[in-house]
Amino acid sequence: MLDQTVYRQRKVGLSTRKLAEQLAVSPTLLSLVLNGRRGVSKDLVDRMARWLATPMVSGGPKHPTTVYKEFMAERASFVSAETIRYYKEKLEPFILWCEKRDIADITLIRRAVIGEFLTFIRKGRRGYPLSNGALKLHHQTLKTLFNYSGETCGVSGAWVNPVSQIKVKQGDAQRTAFTDDEISAIYKAIERQSDRILRIRNRAVVTVLLNSGLRASELLSLKVDSFDSTGGLSVVGKGGKRRSVTIGRSGVKAVKAYLKARRRRDKTLWLTRTGDPLTKAGLRQMMLTIRRKSLSIADGVYAHRFRHTAVTNLLKAGVPLRSVQLYAGHSDPQTTLRYALAIDSELAIAAVDSAWAGLGVNRTVK
Numbered sequence: 391m392l393d394q395t396v397y398r399q400r401k402v403g404l405s406t407r408k409l410a411e412q413l414a415v416s417p418t419l420l421s422l423v424l425n426g427r428r429g430v431s432k433d434l435v436d437r438m439a440r441w442l443a444t445p446m447v448s449g450g451p452k453h454p455t456t457v458y459k460e461f462m463a464e465r466a467s468f469v470s471a472e473t474i475r476y477y478k479e480k481l482e483p484f485i486l487w488c489e490k491r492d493i494a495d496i497t498l499i500r501r502a503v504i505g506e507f508l509t510f511i512r513k514g515r516r517g518y519p520l521s522n523g524a525l526k527l528h529h530q531t532l533k534t535l536f537n538y539s540g541e542t543c544g545v546s547g548a549w550v551n552p553v554s555q556i557k558v559k560q561g562d563a564q565r566t567a568f569t570d571d572e573i574s575a576i577y578k579a580i581e582r583q584s585d586r587i588l589r590i591r592n593r594a595v596v597t598v599l600l601n602s603g604l605r606a607s608e609l610l611s612l613k614v615d616s617f618d619s620t621g622g623l624s625v626v627g628k629g630g631k632r633r634s635v636t637i638g639r640s641g642v643k644a645v646k647a648y649l650k651a652r653r654r655r656d657k658t659l660w661l662t663r664t665g666d667p668l669t670k671a672g673l674r675q676m677m678l679t680i681r682r683k684s685l686s687i688a689d690g691v692y693a694h695r696f697r698h699t700a701v702t703n704l705l706k707a708g709v710p711l712r713s714v715q716l717y718a719g720h721s722d723p724q725t726t727l728r729y730a731l732a733i734d735s736e737l738a739i740a741a742v743d744s745a746w747a748g749l750g751v752n753r754t755v756k
Contacts, residue, residue: 392423392430395438413437443482452495452543454488461538468630472607480531483511496539501552504532508556522559529558566689567702573600576691579683588663590651592676594644595660599693601638603700603718606673606693612659614649617642627719635717701729 399409406424410417415434422428430438449456458481466474487507493499511528512520520528533553540549568576576596583589599609601621608625617623621637637645645659654661660668668676673693681691689695697718704714705726715726 391435391438391442394442396424398442443486449494452497452539454485454493454496454499457496457539457543458482458485458535460542461535464538465630470607470611470626470630473628473630477531480528481535484528484532484535487511496536497543497545497549499536499552501555504552504556507532508558526558529553529556566695567699568687568695572684572687573699575684575687576680579680582683583679585663587648587651590644590648591660592680594641594648595673595676596696597644598637598641599696600700601641602635603697603704604635605697605719606670609693610660610668610670610673613657614659615657616659625719628721631719631721633716633719698729701726702733705730705733 395409399406404412406421407417410420413420413434415437419428419434423430423434451457462474462477462481465477484507487510488496488499493503508525508529512525514520533551536551536553539545540551577593580589580592580596583592595609598604598612602609602623604612604625605627608627611625612623616625617637619642621639621642622634623637624632624634626632652661654665656665658667662668662672677691677693681687684691701714701718704717705711709717711723711726711730714729715723718726720726
């Protein structure tokens with residue numbers, strides 16, 4: 391860690407005092423450490439690690455770091471703080487990768503370079519290789535950054551986004567919707583919770599998720615006055631895109647019962663028992679509690695699975711694919727199409743099974 395810090399310090403051209411400022415440590419302490427007269431504490435190691443993971447090298451208007459910072463500054467004006475954290479997590483490894491290779495012009499990056507980076511990042515940074523789905527997220531976010539660079543860096547008309555030239559496999563995670571029996575088991579599990587207010591709150595959370603198909607972050611950002619009397623609301627999703635959804639009549643009824651039970655005048659809709667806003671960690675714990683009380687549910691209980699269920703139910707009800715895409719906030723229609731294909735496969739399997747059963751044929755393979 392110390393060797394990497396020194397190497398980068400020299401590359402960036404920082405004095406010990408400037409480096410100490412960026413690490414937020416005493417220049418005297420840092421000087422003693424760099425001269426080998428004092429050991430490196432765990433706190434200093436952590437500070438160095440954060441510094442090494444932060445893009446530093448910059449240059450002209452087309453330098454990857456410059457473009458990245460301008461991209462983030464623009465996005466910060468209309469996307470949520472959580473989306474900004476997501477962009478940082480996915481893009482900073484690429485910017486640092488460019489820094490180590492002295493790439494100074496993002497418009498000169500070609501397909502082969504992107505391929506090398508994706509191969510590098512696929513190995514994972516914690517000893518475990520990335521899944522297809524995780525790699526796809528890096529690919530999609532990089533594509534967005536390069537679209538931005540193409541729009542702002544004055545590239546020629548012949549320029550092509552190098553990321554879009556590379557195809558990455560879709561995620562192989564299952565999009566498993568809850569069955570009707572599983573939904574019933576979830577509500578029964580909630581009713582077995584001892585705390586009355588949390589019981590009413592959790593019932594409302596599940597009902598809203600099932601009706602709206604909201605993402606976890608969208609759910610947690612709801613305010614008491616977010617929706618109208620019919621349950622309609624306008625929500626800002628990924629990329630700052632706004633869409634209209636509904637929590638349904640049953641959602642309105644469940645939320646009203648919760649607000650009446652909690653008796654707190656707070657703009658935030660979902661609160662903990664102590665009156666604090668419900669967080670993602672709290673939502674995960676809520677889902678885990680439900681799972682423990684309904685062990686018969688396959689594939690687990692988590693917020694995003696309710697979203698899968700909402701999308702699947704809309705498609706099964708015959709809502710057009712494009713309408714479901716807009717309702718769910720899928721930027722890529724292929725995402726919605728995968729749900730439709732899964733439904734078509736289930737219908738085909740059911741039809742085949744029904745046909746064989748009608749013929750009285752036992753198809754069991756021994």
